[in-house]
Amino acid sequence: MNENYDVVVVGGGAAGLSGAVVLARSRRSVLVVDAGEPRNAPAGHVHNYLARESTPPAELLAIGREELIGYGGEIVAGAATSAAAVDGGFVVGLADGRTTKARRLLVATGLVDELPDVAGVAERWGRDVLHCPFCHGWEARDQAIGVLATNPMAVHQALMWRQLSNDVVVFRHTVTFDGEQLAQLSARGIRVVDGEVAALRVEDDALTGVVLRSGDVVAREAVVVAPRFTARADLLVSLGLEPVALEVDGHVIGSSVPADANGATAVPGVWVAGNVTDMKSQVIVSAAAGLMAGAAINGDLVADDVRRAREPFAHELERQVAELVGGPTKHGV
Template sequence: MKSEKYDVVVIGAGSAGLSGALALARSRRSVLVIDSGEPRNAPAGHVHNYLGRENTPPAELRALGRAEVTGYGGEVLDARVLSAETAGDGFRVRLDTGRTVAARRLLVATGAVDELPDLPGLAERWGRDVLHCAYCHGWEVRDRAIGVLATGPMAVHQALLFRQLSEDVVLFGHLSQPAVTDTARLAARGIRVVPGEVAALEVTGDALTGVRLRSGELVPREAIVVAPRPAARAGFLAGLGLEAADKVVNGAVIGTAVPADPGGATAVPGVWVAGNVTDPMAQVVGAAAAGLAAGAAINADLVEEETRQALDRHRTGPFTAEAERELAARVAGDRRHGL
């Protein structure tokens, strides 16, 4: 490694972290990206809705991003951050390798962990034919028999979105039934509500074949939609006084996230967040945009700090503009008096 102190340490090498690191490296900042190798979208086969990179495998996109960052002088390190704390006028970051690095600013882009409903067979199919987002995976299951599992406040919304992609959509009431008004909306779109608790997913060979109810009934389905609870990866920020809070969307708690302003600045000066760690609903392209915005904000903040420091040095130096004028006046006066 070139240095143990960096302008910016970026924690997390997904689309948000790498985009922020790229903007900073191109601004000639010393940047270290630290990544634990646990991307949220690892189970997914491809990235979608990323203009110019449609259908790119997530691992390939991350590899391309790493190469771009290092191509501009940034560094990428595979390690896990154990803790972060303030130190002097910056921050100290401790890694599981035993190494400690210092930074003037931090960009946290560690993403989130999807907490899935506890149903037999569900976790094993996650990212394949157990899905959560119509925009991320909807095209891939178009015209198939789709079931939406009502495990959260977004279930009716999900069912209506997936109905745009298939005429065969059912909503499994599971542990809660939709409100009467929602049932009417679903019926108007031809979405049947299946009452009763879900017991497990049925898999034949390597294909999802249906949903088994607690009653024993099997409802044939080829894809299942769930709403996971995304939990921000933020435990290591406790030493900075930062922690994840409930993320509320349309009046309902959907998960946890680290609070920040629209530009990613947190309540701790010098610490920014970007991507799913603060916005669990952001898709890959949105996380990348947020990372870029945070990287630009960090660079601007450093520029302002460096300008203040340079101005202070200029004002207190031996030859400030005012001192030079005073010296010139004294020299001119001495010459007039023949000295």
């Protein structure tokens, strides 16, 4: 790890690596700091990624790392724990005590899926406890699917998953549905099960049912949940960027860090990409966002390069004018 880089990218997932590759191909010095905690690690495969369909997540990242290194980019394993604006750039600190400087920052730290506190949910997450029908729906098609209601999104989820299976059940759990919601579920033949869910039943390393507090068991092969999507934003908070809450029907479903279409934040020199700023982004969308952010950062650095190149001429012009008028002048005159 060198002392100075054009750009330090925090987060080595699809967004971070994509942005880093764009910058390295533009002959920028780039360091990716990767804590090795990809959100999709429990999943078996990546889907909806054109020409990379069903690639295991770890394999996709390995390919991305090889591409980045091939263009001269660098990667260091570890967590970036601090960042501070210094002299027009940033000082980034790692958990092991090392520091480095960057002219610009790209933060692609993703989000944390905060799962319902139901026994078995976390253990089966990404396997047969699912969230996104676009990510896992095809693989769960025609199975007996249960939707665990934890917020108002449950009805929307049930209707989406009904497209993939004729056997969808909603477990009301701790949520109350109004008449319109119940009518929508009924219209699509989706049964509602009352009672709080206690646990998931697993047999021979496969999900077989949902256990209610009453002791009743409803046979299911897959369970859909709605996590709370919390942005991994500690590093950004230290720079003065606070995540904002995202609400649906008055219920907070997550948080994200605001940015413009290219990922630029309210702090000059800091960009974001991927799930830290957009919880809906699938892998291919995060990669595209990283590309856009990387290109924007390179454009910003080009402008900065021009400004720096002109500074000596500005200072010389200032000196010459001062000699002519017999005293100091304002810089730039």
